[in-house]
Amino acid sequence: MNDDLTKRSITRALERLSERIQTPRALAIRPYEKALIESFIERARGQWLGPSEPVLTVALAGGTGAGKSTLINAFAGTVIAEASAIRPTTRQLQAYHHQDDSLGALTEELASKATFVAHDRPELRHKMLVDTPDLDSFMVQHRATTKSLLKRSGLVLYVFSPERYLEERTWSILRTETEFSASAAILNKVDRIGSPEELEQITEDLRAHFAALGHGDIRIFRLCARAHVPDPSGVLPNLASDVDDMVALRAYLERELHGSEIARLLRRQREAVISHLRAEIDRIAPPTLSSKLEEVARLATARASEAGTRLAGTIAEPLAAVEAELVPLLIMHRHERFWGPFRFWLAFCDFISFGLTNLVRRSIGRRQTDRPSLIESTLDRAARGAVEVVLRSQVREIQDLLYANSLPIERWRELTANVDGTGLITEISQEIEAGFELAAVRLSEQGRSIIGFASSLGGLVPSAFVVIGLFVMTRDLFSGTYAGLTLLWHLLAMMILFFLALQGLVAVLLPGGTRWFGPSLGPQSVSRVISRTVDLWVDAYRTDLLADIADLREPLNVLQTAVNAEEQSL
Numbered sequence: 001m002n003d004d005l006t007k008r009s010i011t012r013a014l015e016r017l018s019e020r021i022q023t024p025r026a027l028a029i030r031p032y033e034k035a036l037i038e039s040f041i042e043r044a045r046g047q048w049l050g051p052s053e054p055v056l057t058v059a060l061a062g063g064t065g066a067g068k069s070t071l072i073n074a075f076a077g078t079v080i081a082e083a084s085a086i087r088p089t090t091r092q093l094q095a096y097h098h099q100d101d102s103l104g105a106l107t108e109e110l111a112s113k114a115t116f117v118a119h120d121r122p123e124l125r126h127k128m129l130v131d132t133p134d135l136d137s138f139m140v141q142h143r144a145t146t147k148s149l150l151k152r153s154g155l156v157l158y159v160f161s162p163e164r165y166l167e168e169r170t171w172s173i174l175r176t177e178t179e180f181s182a183s184a185a186i187l188n189k190v191d192r193i194g195s196p197e198e199l200e201q202i203t204e205d206l207r208a209h210f211a212a213l214g215h216g217d218i219r220i221f222r223l224c225a226r227a228h229v230p231d232p233s234g235v236l237p238n239l240a241s242d243v244d245d246m247v248a249l250r251a252y253l254e255r256e257l258h259g260s261e262i263a264r265l266l267r268r269q270r271e272a273v274i275s276h277l278r279a280e281i282d283r284i285a286p287p288t289l290s291s292k293l294e295e296v297a298r299l300a301t302a303r304a305s306e307a308g309t310r311l312a313g314t315i316a317e318p319l320a321a322v323e324a325e326l327v328p329l330l331i332m333h334r335h336e337r338f339w340g341p342f343r344f345w346l347a348f349c350d351f352i353s354f355g356l357t358n359l360v361r362r363s364i365g366r367r368q369t370d371r372p373s374l375i376e377s378t379l380d381r382a383a384r385g386a387v388e389v390v391l392r393s394q395v396r397e398i399q400d401l402l403y404a405n406s407l408p409i410e411r412w413r414e415l416t417a418n419v420d421g422t423g424l425i426t427e428i429s430q431e432i433e434a435g436f437e438l439a440a441v442r443l444s445e446q447g448r449s450i451i452g453f454a455s456s457l458g459g460l461v462p463s464a465f466v467v468i469g470l471f472v473m474t475r476d477l478f479s480g481t482y483a484g485l486t487l488l489w490h491l492l493a494m495m496i497l498f499f500l501a502l503q504g505l506v507a508v509l510l511p512g513g514t515r516w517f518g519p520s521l522g523p524q525s526v527s528r529v530i531s532r533t534v535d536l537w538v539d540a541y542r543t544d545l546l547a548d549i550a551d552l553r554e555p556l557n558v559l560q561t562a563v564n565a566e567e568q569s570l
């Protein structure tokens with residue numbers, strides 16, 4: 001696998017995770033959860049983005065005065081770290097590393113707090129031993145430095161002294177760290193322990209403490225570090241002690257920790273980070289979240305449509321008023337489809353049915369622009385309050401649903417903060433207006449043949465009558481039996497009668513009258529707009545929440561894929 005490519009994708013994945021944790025769109029993430037995940041991310045960075053050649057960081061950690069610095073000196077066989085009776089002594093990290101090993105295992109920040117001593121011992125290749133500041137003194141800064149080193153360590157040697165091996169400050173850190181990195185315990189200063197029984201007692205105590213953390217199988221080395229640090233003249237101090245596991249500890253570090261064991265520890269550490277990240281993310285965004293979200297969305301849609309129906313009932317009166325205003329407009333709209341003299345008659349009928357105002361309005365062509373504002377103003381006056389009330393109660397109901405399903409509500413609140421009654425009325429009006437257009441088209445489609453027939457009759461039949469009349473009159477004029485005037489009146493009267501009959505016929509044939517045709521527009525539009533508004537909110541909320549979940553989960557997959565790939569390449 002391309003190492004750079006993997007590192008780049010891991011860098012991106014961790015950035016994405018970090019960014020989403022800091023500024024979630026919909027999820028509610030508490031500050032301590034943020035801090036915890038950030039600390040996991042820092043661990044992940046340390047473990048995946050370090051040097052390509054694996055170097056195991058072996059930290060010596062523990063309380064002040066336990067003998068960590070003395071122990072690293074014992075390994076080095078000379079004094080490389082200051083060890084003294086002054087508490088606390090060590091302030092900086094002290095790395096003891098092979099000259100050919102990459103130092104990239106430490107971040108720049110940690111490296112700036114470290115001093116380095118290089119060696120050429122092949123048995124310590126790929127293992128960087130690091131002495132650390134104490135975990136339990138009053139120096140908070142010491143703890144912080146050591147904690148960030150522990151996050152990057154694959155193996156931690158916890159050094160204890162017989163006097164203070166139960167110090168709570170140390171154990172509180174140990175409790176977390178042993179979950180991530182492999183550990184071994186070192187009981188130092190055994191020369192200070194009075195009797196073999198006491199030694200066994202302390203050893204058992206230590207083991208029991210580790211067992212309580214799930215590490216009953218911890219290796220415990222009991223030794224006397226100072227006995228292995230030569231003085232300036234090269235002489236080893238003579239400290240009385242029957243038990244000394246220094247040889248075993250050296251063997252462990254030098255021989256047991258070889259290539260594949262190092263790789264195993266590093267992998268274990270990576271897997272631990274992934275599983276901790278996963279557990280935390282599962283807590284913030286449980287896997288059931290998306291199914292709960294879908295369930296709430298479904299309920300929300302159903303309730304919104306019920307609320308729409310309820311609202312239509314509440315504002316039935318203004319809706320009816322709107323329809324009453326629209327009926328004549330629709331009929332006139334339809335009548336405009338007629339042509340020939342017939343149209344004149346229909347206009348006359350409109351006038352009779354709906355009054356002069358509408359006729360004037362229509363004839364000066366203002367109908368088209370007036371209609372939407374006419375609907376809007378009628379509704380706005382009478383229905384805005386009711387629309388707002390219904391929508392607000394919807395918002396609250398859905399918020400309760402979210403809450404009951406342990407879904408975050410903050411984003412929902414933001415999305416629904418402004419329930420704008422006027423905007424909704426405009427939407428409802430537009431919906432009614434669109435329905436009106438549709439009804440008009442449908443009506444004229446339905447009546448197309450009737451319209452064709454009636455218009456033809458309206459245009460052709462009177463013309464035929466006039467032609468016949470003129471013919472009869474001309475003939476009579478030439479034959480001298482002129483009765484033209486009477487005939488003309490007869491013809492006119494017949495034409496009028498015919499038109500009226502035709503109008504009557506069409507009035508019967510065309511559905512209509514002074515009520516709305518087809519399904520009621522108002523309630524339908526109200527339902528649709530309420531549903532649409534709620535659906536839009538729910539969709540926006542869902543999109544944000546799902547994006548959060550994806551941003552939290554996908555980086556985990558990237559890390560997991562990288563670990564799996566490493567395993568296969570072994």
Ligand SMILES: Nc1nc2c(ncn2[C@@H]2O[C@H](COP(=O)(O)OP(=O)(O)OP(=O)(O)O)[C@@H](O)[C@H]2O)c(=O)[nH]1
Nearest residue numbers: 065066067068069070083084088089090224225226
């Ligand atoms: N008797 C005895 N004294 C020891 C032994 N190991 C270390 N000491 C002494 O314990 C004291 C503290 O040792 P350090 O190595 O400085 O302890 P440390 O853990 O590095 O302490 P900090 O740097 O303060 O965190 C020194 O005086 C050492 O000489 C040991 O095995 N036996």
Ligand SMILES: [Mg+2]
Nearest residue numbers: 068069089090
């Ligand atoms: Mg020290």
